Amino acid sequence: MPALDLTSDPVTLTAAMVDIASVSGDEWRLADALEAALRTQAPHLEVLRSGDAVLARTDLGRPHRVLLAGHIDTVPIADNVPSRRADGIVHGCGTSDMKSGDAVFAHLAATLAEPRHDLTLVFYDCEEVEAERNGLGRIEREHRDWLDADLAILGEPTDGTLEAGCQGTLRVELRTAGRRSHSARSWLGDNAIHRAGEILARLAAYEPRWVDIDGCEYREGLQAVRIGGGVAGNVVPDECVVTVNFRFAPDRSAEQAVEHVREVFDGFPLVVTDLSPGALPGLSAPAAAEFVAATGAVPRAKYGWTDVSRFAALGIPAVNYGPGDPNLAHTREEHVAEDAITACTAVLRRYLTGRPA
Known part of the structure; x- marks a missing residue:
């Protein structure tokens, strides 16, 4: 099993984690390496294994607890493993999304024996695939107490900027019906694709x-993301399906989002095919406000859905903060700047210790 040195430079640790392939559903090697490293290099932590997720926490009796969470899986490799370092850049699958964030968290977990907040670390599996396989869901069902915290920080790639909350997402299918006919005698039919206009x-x-x-x-x-209809090149179609995606602000509940889309498309049959609520920023919570101050950043809204939504549903304020560039996630060219990893490590160390980095 490859060994990880959690006390090493987080840049070096990022490359080492990238070199342990962990495509969704096949994370066990990286989970094994993380578990072994935490158990041997961080004796101040209680460690728990849950499937291919690895959890660790302090029990120092601090008044507040901060949870650092990162998924350890990646999308399928695109000829970009093993990692490569050149000109201050670490290249490779997962560098941005989000093994650089994982490396920062793991390094801090091992090197901070006396943080001013109790810490929980959650390195989880299957984030890049369907929601029902997400390791956070399993952890919530089987080890709910491990998710309790005053603030959750997810190491999703934000380019070193603090992104608060997240949008909710809703997908629906809208159907139009018509009547088939030969296209040479189209007046005898009713074109369902035309009705979708x-x-x-x-x-x-x-x-x-x-x-x-x-x-x-x-x-x-609110965007059409797919449209389908048609039977053959000489047939007037009798059905058309338009798939619409609604990305909604987190002040709407999931139910309110569905009702809004029903109002917009009143008169058309509508089927909900996917729905995940958003997450409010929660920046007024004391631990979150303290973190905002420590970063010195102006928080911005998270465009897109992340697992901060799961924490928000549990009543836990959550933010996204990581060194990677989200625009590089899932690409063949995925990479992360070494100085971005170093900067995020310094900010989090300052926040967790209350001392300059």
Whole structure:
């Protein structure tokens, strides 16, 4: 089994973690390496293994607890493992999303024996695949107490900027019905694809909301992401399906988001195919406000959905903060700047110790 030195430079640790392939569903090697390293190099931590997730925590009796969470899986490798370092850059699958964030968290867990907040570390599996396989769900069901915290920090790639909360996401299918006929005698039929024009017209006319929450501005979006219909090149189609994605601000509940989309498309049959609530920023919570001050960053809204939503549902304020560039996630060219890893490590160390890095 490859060995990880958690006390090494987080840049070096990032490369070492990238070199242990961990595509979703096949994370056991990296989980084994993390577990072994935490048990042998961080005796001040209680360690728990849950499937291919590894959890660790202090029990120092501090008044507050901070949870650092990062998924250890990646999308399928694209000829970008093992890692490569050149000109201050670490290249490789997962460098940005999110093994650099994992490396920062693991390094701090091993080297901070006396943080001013109790710490919980959650390195979990299967984030990059369907939600029901996400390791956080299993941990919530089987080890709920391990997720209790005053603040959760997810190491998702944010380019070193603090991104608060997240949008909710909703997908629906809208169907139009018509009547088949031979296309040479189209007046005998009723074209379902043409009927979908009204759906597209409503989308084109839609005015999205801009919502300010805790100083973070969320912009909603309603977009057609797929359209399907047609039987053959000489048949007027009798059915068309338009898939619409609604990215909604976290001041709407999931139920309110569904009701809003029903109102927009009143008159069309609608089926919900995917729904995940958003997460409020929660920046007014004391631990979150303290972290904002420690970063010195101006928080911005998270455009997209992340697992901060799971913590928000548990009543735990959560933010996204990591060294990677989100625009590089899942690409063949995925990489992370070494100085970004170093900077994030310094900010988190300052926050967790109350002392300059």
